Amino acid sequence: MLFDMETLEAANRYKILTATVTPRPIAWVTTLSEDGIVNAAPYSFFNVLGHEPPTLALGLLAGAGRFKDTATNILATGEFVVNLVSEANAEAMNVTCIDAPPEIDELALAGLTAAPSHAVRPPRIAESPVSFECKILSSLVTGPRQTIVIGRIVRAHVADAVVLDGARCHIDTPALKLIGRMHGSGWYARSSDLFQMDRPNWAERQAAGSKPGGAA
Numbered sequence: 001m002l003f004d005m006e007t008l009e010a011a012n013r014y015k016i017l018t019a020t021v022t023p024r025p026i027a028w029v030t031t032l033s034e035d036g037i038v039n040a041a042p043y044s045f046f047n048v049l050g051h052e053p054p055t056l057a058l059g060l061l062a063g064a065g066r067f068k069d070t071a072t073n074i075l076a077t078g079e080f081v082v083n084l085v086s087e088a089n090a091e092a093m094n095v096t097c098i099d100a101p102p103e104i105d106e107l108a109l110a111g112l113t114a115a116p117s118h119a120v121r122p123p124r125i126a127e128s129p130v131s132f133e134c135k136i137l138s139s140l141v142t143g144p145r146q147t148i149v150i151g152r153i154v155r156a157h158v159a160d161a162v163v164l165d166g167a168r169c170h171i172d173t174p175a176l177k178l179i180g181r182m183h184g185s186g187w188y189a190r191s192s193d194l195f196q197m198d199r200p201n202w203a204e205r206q207a208a209g210s211k212p213g214g215a216a
Contacts, residue, residue: 010145018044023180023189027058028083028093030114031073032122033102038114039069040096040106040125042085044181054153055137056082061146069102071147078136079120080151083128087177087190092127119154129176131157 005013018024027046031039045059060071074080085093095110107114107125114123117133124131134151141147164170180189 018181019183022182023191024182026085026093026179026181027056028085028089028096028125028128029058029070030081030083030107030122030125031070032077032079033069033073034076037103038105038107038123039073039102040110040112041068041070042093042097043070046082049150053137054156056132056134056151056153058082058149058151059146060149071149073122074136074149075139075147077121079122080134080136080149081117081120081122081124082132082134082151083125084130084176085179086129087179089125089127090179090188117155124157129159129162129178133157 003012003016005016008016024044025046027043029041029043033039043058043060045061047057049055049057058070058074060068060074070080092110092112096106096112098106098109100106100109107123113126115126115131117124117131120133120135124133132151132153133155134153136149137152138150139147158171162172162175164172174192174194176191178191180191181187182189
């Protein structure tokens, strides 16, 4: 079935995108308002973009006709922290989804610990296994109800328990037990059902094809 994404209502475009682009990593974003109020909220329109420099992107949607506190704070201060969500933190993350007024500290509401960052003012979430301190690199308002923020990662915090070799930057990824966002309201996925495939090599493929009995 063909969907014309230019003529569909916004709510239906959202349904198609969130039902098909899954699983999506979750950015549990902490920011600080100009008045010093901490805000925490999860976003699944998120991913890393590259490593030279290390960058990530957030797609921030508006709420109630205005940018949400996260977007407002990032655009005002230029700083934020992206915390990743483990299965153990799923319930607390869900609490921070609440539509609380701007003066409410969602970390306190969810019983979470605000840990000091090293290079930015917003705190990180101590319970998160991975936190990226970010400074805004670029932003683009793509519509009246959404903006894209590209952040440069200046510090990365990884829980000691999942670092296999700090000098070689080897991380025990399965031990992070990160969750992803799925389709529909309230659906999430665990990252425990894995499979592996080796990346093909052109020279090896050509060599195999030239041998007797090899594939052409």
